Amino acid sequence: MTTFDTRPTVDFDHHSPEYAQNSHAINAELRAKCPVAHTDAHGGFWVITRYDDVVAAAKNDEVFASGYTVNGVSPLGVTIPPSPVPMCPIEMDPPDYLPYRKLLNPFFSPGESKKWEPRIRHWVDVCLDQVIEKGSFDLVDDLANPVPSLFTCEFLGLPIERWDDFASIQHEIIYTPPEQQEDILRRYMELCGEVFALIGERRNNPKGEGLIDVLVQAEIDGKPIPDETVFSMVNLVIAGGFDTTTAVTASALIWLAEHPAERQRLIDNPDLLSSALEEFLRYFTPQQALARTVTKPVSVAGVQLQPGERVLLSWASANQDENAFERPDEIILDRFPNRHTTFGIGIHRCLGSHIARIELGTMIRRVLDRMPDYRVDLEAARRYPSIGIINGWINAPATFTPGRRLSDEKLPGT
Ligand code: HEM
Known part of the structure; x- marks a missing residue:
């Protein structure tokens, strides 16, 4: 795997099917043998895999930049390969970045996020109501995909009856290989056009609800935020969330369906849920890795990196590092401490982490409350063929003992 010319080189591609199938083993080998390794994939980049190195680089935003344009070079940013359009503010660096983060922070604070809990629980129960009487559902299509979209439409002020369009397209883009994306990208661009038009409408005629209305009325450095930038922020909340x-x-x-004793433990001990959520976030690390661009010569674990070089910070490998976590390859529901890197580290740390925890916790809690004996058909469930962007499941059919609806409410637009 490893060859040494002037620099430690490996054959590594986080988008490859091999990585999707063997990510834990590949990350373990990198950490053990070549923790700062260069690969030729996607035009060449370094991959950093040990916990301490990932954390140090993420905290050092002056040397490891997130900008879409760094020293006049673009496209760069936080994905390898780069995204077609810059994402604001995740692909910005200080000082320009700071007013955007300051503007957004209050809407994502722990207190503000908590206020959304009743709405999130409402949408979780409405989703479960649609399937509870028939005794079968798809964990992804009927619950885990709709809920973030329903919440986000309300949070941003997007038309709620369009939740399915947003949810389906985001999900399809993530799991469809790039060479088959033409049709999805066309549909996505159409949807983007609608969001863009809505931003213009709200600027002229604010409804007074949702983050879009706040952004079109806000100022940065004494000037209104242009529609393109507002769109980029909205798109980031959708794509990130x-x-x-x-x-x-x-x-x-x-995992809980496959480990019925642990599932029962969680049902019997509701207080275990908060540590269990952190452990699921650590172990499954939905966003496996993000990129930076080196701005100054820097040494990482004895390896010299040069300005302009691209670097992939592997949150997933950091979360599996045996020097940071005891028995990292096991899911330990009451693991403590659990200083995982799943939401990133440093100035760009995830804005939506509090909301994500509420969504995840509520979905798990309500499934355990309302369909505690659910079984997943693992033969029919399909994982993403590539986990370079997100580590997830295309779908996951399940069955359970039918129960009663809580209300007759239908999902919006259905
Ligand atoms: C389990 C779910 C989530 C995971 C694993 C996750 C992961 C991450 C990570 C790793 C970053 C850091 C990016 C970097 O360092 O370059 C990030 C940033 C961000 N996330 Fe999340 N995220 C999640 C949920 C959400 C949700 C629900 C929202 C919105 C409602 C959201 C909005 C954002 C935004 C706006 C940023 C950019 C912050 C900045 O650049 O200052 N995320 N997320």
Whole structure:
């Protein structure tokens, strides 16, 4: 696997099917043999895999930049390969980045996020009501995919009856290989056009609800935020918040179905849920890795990195590092401490982490309350063929003893 010319080189591609199938083993080998390794994939980049190195690099945002344009070079940013359009503010660096984060922070604080809990629980129960009487559902299509979309439409002020369009497209984009994406990308661009038009409408005629209305009325450095930038922020909340949460919810529910004693432990001890959520987030690490660009010569674990070089920070490998976690390859529901890197580290740490925890916790809690004996058909369940963007499931059919609806409410637009 490893060859040494002037620099430690490996054959590594986080988008490859091999990585999707053997990510834990590949990450373990990298950490053991070549913790700062160069690969030629996607034009060449370094991959950093040990916990301490990942954390140090993520905290050092002056040397490890997130910008879409760094020193006049673009496209760069936080994905390898780069995304077609910059995402704001995740692909910005200080000082320009800071006013955007300051503007967004209050809407994602622990207190503000908690206020959304009743709405999230409402949508979870409405989703479960649609399937509870028939005794079968798909963990992804009927629950883990709709809930983040329903919440986000309300949170942003997007038309709630379009939740399915947003949810389906985000999910399809993530699991469809790039060479088959033409039709999805066309549909996605159409939807983006609608969101863009809505931003313009709200600027002229605010409804007074949802984050979009706040953004079109806000100022940065004394000037209104242009529609393109507002769109980019809205798109980031959708792209960052949807399939990440969907993926970890599906993974956790499937694991609980496969480990009935642990599921029963969670049913009998509701207080265990908060540590269990952290452990699911650590173990399944929905967003496996994100990129940075080196701005100054820097040494990581004795390896010299040069300005302009691209670096992949593997949150997933950091979360599996045996020097940071005891028995990292086991899911230990009461693991403590659990300083995982799943939401990132440093100035770009996930804005939506509090919301994600509420969504994940509520979905698990309500499934355990309302369909405690659910069984997943693992033969029919399908994992993502590539986990370079998100580590998740395309779908996961399940059956359970039917129960009673809580209300007759239908999902919006159905
Ligand atoms: C389990 C679910 C989630 C995971 C694993 C996750 C993961 C991450 C990670 C790793 C970052 C850091 C990016 C970096 O360092 O470059 C991040 C940033 C971000 N996340 Fe999340 N996320 C999740 C849910 C959400 C939700 C629900 C929202 C919105 C409602 C959200 C919105 C954002 C935003 C806006 C940023 C950019 C922050 C910045 O650049 O300052 N995320 N997320």
